[in-house]
Amino acid sequence: MPYVPHTEDETREMLATIGVDSIDDLFAEITEDMRPKSFDLPDGLSEMEVLTKLEAMANKNVTNHTSFLGAGFYNHYIPATVDALTMRGEFYTAYTPYQPEASQGTLQALFEYQTCVTRLLGMECANASVYDGGTALYEALMMAVRKTKRRKIVVSEAMNPIYRVMLNSYTTNLDVELITIPHKDGMTDIEGLKTAIDGNTAALLVQNPNFFGSINDFTELFAAAKAQKAVSIISSYPVLQTLLKTPGAMGADIAVAEGQSLGLPLSFGGPYLGIMTCTKKMVRQMPGRIVGRTEDGQGRTGYVLTLQAREQHIRRQRATSNICSNQSLCALRALVHMCTLGELGLKRAARLSIERAHICAERLTAIDGVDMLTKGPFGNEFAVTLPVNAYEIIAKLTDRGFVPGFPLGRYYDGLEKGLLVACTEKTSEEQIGILAEMLKGALK
Amino acid sequence: MKTIFEKSVAGREGCWPCEGMSEEAYIPSELLRDSDSGLPSASELDVVRHFTKLSQRNYGVDGNFYPLGSCTMKYNPKFTEIAAAMPGFTQLHPVLPQLQGAGGLCQGALEVMYETERMLAEITGMDAYTMHPMAGAHGELTGVMLMAAYHRDHGNKKTKIIIPDSAHGTNPASATIAGYEIVSIESVDGIIDTAALAEVLDDDVAGMMMTCPNTLGLFEKNLPEIVKMLRKVDALLYYDGANLNAIMGKMRVGDVGFDIVHWNLHKTLATPHGGGGPGSGPVGVSEKLIPYLPISRVAKLEDGQFYLDYDHPKSIGYVAPFYGNFGVFLKAYAYMLRLGGKGLTRASENAVLSANYMRKRLENHFEIPYNRICMHEFVASAALQIPKGVHALDIAKALLDKGYHAPTIYFPLIVPEAIMIEPTETENKETLDTFIDDLIAISEMANTNPEALHAAPVTLPVSRLDETKAARAMELTSDL
Numbered sequence: 001m002p003y004v005p006h007t008e009d010e011t012r013e014m015l016a017t018i019g020v021d022s023i024d025d026l027f028a029e030i031t032e033d034m035r036p037k038s039f040d041l042p043d044g045l046s047e048m049e050v051l052t053k054l055e056a057m058a059n060k061n062v063t064n065h066t067s068f069l070g071a072g073f074y075n076h077y078i079p080a081t082v083d084a085l086t087m088r089g090e091f092y093t094a095y096t097p098y099q100p101e102a103s104q105g106t107l108q109a110l111f112e113y114q115t116c117v118t119r120l121l122g123m124e125c126a127n128a129s130v131y132d133g134g135t136a137l138y139e140a141l142m143m144a145v146r147k148t149k150r151r152k153i154v155v156s157e158a159m160n161p162i163y164r165v166m167l168n169s170y171t172t173n174l175d176v177e178l179i180t181i182p183h184k185d186g187m188t189d190i191e192g193l194k195t196a197i198d199g200n201t202a203a204l205l206v207q208n209p210n211f212f213g214s215i216n217d218f219t220e221l222f223a224a225a226k227a228q229k230a231v232s233i234i235s236s237y238p239v240l241q242t243l244l245k246t247p248g249a250m251g252a253d254i255a256v257a258e259g260q261s262l263g264l265p266l267s268f269g270g271p272y273l274g275i276m277t278c279t280k281k282m283v284r285q286m287p288g289r290i291v292g293r294t295e296d297g298q299g300r301t302g303y304v305l306t307l308q309a310r311e312q313h314i315r316r317q318r319a320t321s322n323i324c325s326n327q328s329l330c331a332l333r334a335l336v337h338m339c340t341l342g343e344l345g346l347k348r349a350a351r352l353s354i355e356r357a358h359i360c361a362e363r364l365t366a367i368d369g370v371d372m373l374t375k376g377p378f379g380n381e382f383a384v385t386l387p388v389n390a391y392e393i394i395a396k397l398t399d400r401g402f403v404p405g406f407p408l409g410r411y412y413d414g415l416e417k418g419l420l421v422a423c424t425e426k427t428s429e430e431q432i433g434i435l436a437e438m439l440k441g442a443l444k
Numbered sequence: 445m446k447t448i449f450e451k452s453v454a455g456r457e458g459c460w461p462c463e464g465m466s467e468e469a470y471i472p473s474e475l476l477r478d479s480d481s482g483l484p485s486a487s488e489l490d491v492v493r494h495f496t497k498l499s500q501r502n503y504g505v506d507g508n509f510y511p512l513g514s515c516t517m518k519y520n521p522k523f524t525e526i527a528a529a530m531p532g533f534t535q536l537h538p539v540l541p542q543l544q545g546a547g548g549l550c551q552g553a554l555e556v557m558y559e560t561e562r563m564l565a566e567i568t569g570m571d572a573y574t575m576h577p578m579a580g581a582h583g584e585l586t587g588v589m590l591m592a593a594y595h596r597d598h599g600n601k602k603t604k605i606i607i608p609d610s611a612h613g614t615n616p617a618s619a620t621i622a623g624y625e626i627v628s629i630e631s632v633d634g635i636i637d638t639a640a641l642a643e644v645l646d647d648d649v650a651g652m653m654m655t656c657p658n659t660l661g662l663f664e665k666n667l668p669e670i671v672k673m674l675r676k677v678d679a680l681l682y683y684d685g686a687n688l689n690a691i692m693g694k695m696r697v698g699d700v701g702f703d704i705v706h707w708n709l710h711k712t713l714a715t716p717h718g719g720g721g722p723g724s725g726p727v728g729v730s731e732k733l734i735p736y737l738p739i740s741r742v743a744k745l746e747d748g749q750f751y752l753d754y755d756h757p758k759s760i761g762y763v764a765p766f767y768g769n770f771g772v773f774l775k776a777y778a779y780m781l782r783l784g785g786k787g788l789t790r791a792s793e794n795a796v797l798s799a800n801y802m803r804k805r806l807e808n809h810f811e812i813p814y815n816r817i818c819m820h821e822f823v824a825s826a827a828l829q830i831p832k833g834v835h836a837l838d839i840a841k842a843l844l845d846k847g848y849h850a851p852t853i854y855f856p857l858i859v860p861e862a863i864m865i866e867p868t869e870t871e872n873k874e875t876l877d878t879f880i881d882d883l884i885a886i887s888e889m890a891n892t893n894p895e896a897l898h899a900a901p902v903t904l905p906v907s908r909l910d911e912t913k914a915a916r917a918m919e920l921t922s923d924l
Contacts, residue, residue, distance in 0.1 A: 001790045002521070003518070003714075003783075003791070003869070004791065004869050005871070005873070006794055006798075006872070010873045011797065013873075014797055014800075015797070017801055017805060018797075020800075023793045023796075025817075026793075026797065026800055026817055027793075028817070029663040030691070030694050034668065035694070035699075036693065036695065036696045038569070039566070039567070039693055039696070040785070042781070043784040044781075044783050044784030047521075047523045050523065050527070050781045051526060051778075054530065054778060054781075055530065055532075057556055058530040058552055059552065060555065061532045061549065062548075062549040063535035063549075065549065069537045073537065073539070075535075075537070081488060081491060081495075085492065085499070087525065089506030089507065090503070091504065091718070093517075094502050094504040097720065098850075098852070099503075099840065099841075099844060100906075100909050101841070101901050101905075101908065102502070102508075102844045102849055102850075103502055104501040104905050105502030106502055106719035106720070108445065109495070110719075111447070112447055114921050115449065115921040116483055116484075119481045120481050120483065124921075125920050129721075131582060131722075131764075132764070132765055134765045162766075165761060165762045166762045166763070166765065168762075169760055169762050169763060172760065172761070173592050173622050173623035174623055215475050242481050243467045243471070244475060244476060244477060245475055245478075246477050246481075249478070265534035266535060266536060266537050267528075267533060267534050268536040268537075268553045269766025270768060270771060271721075271771050280918075283918070289720065290920060292914035292915065292917070293919040294910045294917065294919075295910055295913065296906045296907040296908060296909050297907055298907060300906050300907075301906075302906035302909040304911050304914045306914040308915075309915075321617065321621065322584065322585055322618040322621050323579075324580065324613075325581070325720050325723050326720050326721050328719035328721045336491065338483050339484050339495075340491050342457065342485045342486060343481060343483040345457070346483060350467070351466070351467050354470055379471070394544065395543075398549070403537075406543075
């Protein structure tokens with residue numbers, strides 16, 4: 001039997017030491033009435049057989065399409081060091097660093113991760129990550145509710161709708177009111193948001209670039225929130241943060257991000273990485289693990305989990321969150337990714353992605369009836385309006401090996417003709433050319 | 445060891461040079477950052493050496509026995525990584541099945557989800573599953589949200605959740621976040637006391653969260669009576685799956701009356717813990733809770749095609765952006781296929797055998813407060829060593845010096861100076877024996893040389909770290 005080492009002799013010897021006759025005796029407290037009514041599982045397979053079966057399943061997925069899908073989740077190149085280093089068993093098969101002396105590898109890496117993400121977002125503090133970008137946003141919202149003791153949350157509709165539906169679910173049982181301010185033709189409605197913030201507002205939630213790809217400077221908006229003592233929360237895109245004005249420079253109190261674009265494969269939705277950063281003032285409200293630097297009795301530098309008085313295992317029901325694990329290995333992947341690419345490499349990935357997206361926008365809008373929906377500056381993603389329903393085009397082009405983008409109509413009434421198109425450094429100009437030709441053909 | 449920032453040299457290029465391009469052609473300068481981010485600049489070899497050296501400052505299951513109670517640090521079979529790294533899975537964009545005409549592009553992934561749910565349902569005797577929760581605590585939260593949705597839908601005004609003091613540590617926080625008030629009940633002789641339960645059980649109780657075997661490693665043998673009591677007030681029974689590794693093939697939580705269960709796949713089904721995540725915390729429910737499960741739900745058409753079903757008006761909605769940690773539960777699926785029903789049963793049997801063997805061999809050297817047949821783990825305490833001034837913490841640190849990760853200490857809270865040991869089924873007898881011999885030697889040292897234990901660890905890169913200083917100085921990022 002795989003992975004169980006005890007021989008029959010050893011089993012007998014161990015049972016004798018325990019003082020029972022059989023393994024069944026160890027389960028005597030589970031009386032007959034509690035035993036399984038069924039346990040109809042297949043027989044075990046060899047390693048080879050399992051992999052053959054899974055290979056066949058993997059082959060039923062079509063992944064050789066050219067894809068312009070983004071919607072907050074991007075197909076960036078991952079350098080080989082990421083797999084090679086993070087697959088080391090010392091990292092991979094460890095647990096949460098409860099014994100810091102035997103976990104300095106994980107702890108120092110998380111400290112370096114915290115440093116990298118605070119620098120990227122221009123913020124003061126970070127935690128060691130949460131499950132994903134949506135959870136990070138929800139946890140940020142709850143930080144604001146605790147800090148302000150208010151219950152009104154003002155959200156921009158140009159925030160990723162995949163996250164907005166998560167926020168709705170999570171706040172159902174809580175005394176929190178979500179107020180959504182509609183987007184204006186794909187733009188974040190800054191004036192509308194400003195007007196909605198009042199003395200009862202706990203937090204303001206915006207995204208940069210927004211879901212439609214549009215880039216903003218929220219400095220004034222955050223100042224307006226501050227004037228009402230509301231907490232400013234921003235969700236950002238880490239790859240582009242090597243170039244864009246930082247949440248910190250805009251005056252955000254909390255900045256979160258989906259870290260998938262930093263070295264994590266798309267993997268059908270997870271595991272991903274929730275990046276959470278904040279100002280020093282907010283750090284005691286932060287959920288999850290936080291690593292701090294300290295020293296041992298001999299003055300040697302070391303790292304420990306710190307500010308644990310916030311956490312569930314100490315404070316139980318009074319904790320800042322129920323979150324226990326972080327996404328440690330995903331944070332490590334992001335760190336190795338950032339270190340391998342470095343400042344220059346990550347900037348290059350951002351610049352190439354932006355450049356390709358602009359070429360793509362130009363090619364697509366050159367087609368009759370295709371217009372830019374995203375107004376103003378954008379990064380590596382933009383929305384266009386098609387003359388027909390976007391779903392129709394997506395179905396047509398997908399059949400021919402190209403997934404042209406995401407249908408905005410899925411989440412936005414009235415934007416059924418809207419198509420959200422993303423490029424990364426992996427998108428070639430040739431692919432963009434083919435997409436344009438195909439779209440032109442499909443619209444004829 | 446120096447941080448990567450101290451090893452960074454400005455201008456030293458990583459894997460890609462960056463020339464002749466400017467974002468300013470596309471984005472006005474007022475929207476750009478005004479200085480570099482300060483990410484490291486190091487050569488690729490510098491990076492590889494830095495992280496290789498860092499890894500060498502870590503204990504993991506691959507290199508060290510890791511009997512961390514309640515965490516099920518079993519061996520993580522290597523072949524599952526091959527499965528999770530197949531490009532047919534890693535390259536799959538999560539919104540694909542939401543596009544008309546593109547669901548056909550991810551049939552294999554949907555099948556993995558469908559089959560994994562089915563196997564988890566059969567192991568636990570539940571009627572349906574969601575794979576969405578991204579860790580155990582997230583599963584708990586999802587489970588309590590399901591509870592709330594059920595009661596709301598039935599017009600029940602319920603405000604409280606009962607949590608025994610022997611339940612898992614995250615339970616109270618999870619229930620609070622879902623909006624409930626917590627009622628704690630004290631165990632008697634290590635298990636739930638039905639008299640204490642009767643005292644707090646009334647119509648306001650939405651449900652009870654139970655860990656079984658509990659955090660003392662003891663089976664809750666009053667379970668059938670507890671189920672009856674809760675049914676009477678329409679309270680739901682939640683099974684915290686942190687300790688499922690004890691009962692696979694021996695008891696199905698659905699059969700005995702639990703309404704909701706979460707798994708920690710990174711514990712029971714051997715996916716790597718990764719230094720604290722990613723985990724995966726699927727939730728199973730009995731029939732009456734199916735309408736409330738998160739959306740989307742994977743479904744199968746008569747022709748064998750799989751699709752995502754969003755049409756569940758009573759659903760609690762979205763707890764994850766997509767379908768959970770796919771890359772993690774794919775490994776759990778591979779592990780289940782490898783072991784089969786017999787292998788899973790055998791895993792539980794041997795986990796329980798090893799735990800009882802260790803308990804028995806230690807009983808003359810350490811206090812074991814509830815010293816009877818245990819399940820997959822047991823709780824000892826440092827009570828006998830305390831008179832010498834030696835605490836659970838000292839014993840844990842001395843074990844690090846001997847090359848073991850320490851057991852869980854000071855948890856559960858109901859045993860002072862707790863040392864919680866979970867060997868798992870994958871450790872051989874020599875490892876168990878050597879560990880016990882070393883633990884006994886440490887206990888003897890408590891008599892002869894307690895000072896040496898206070899100084900431990902001495903063989904690791906650092907000795908005991910000043911946690912008070914860390915909390916006060918709050919140095920959470922590098923300033924170099």
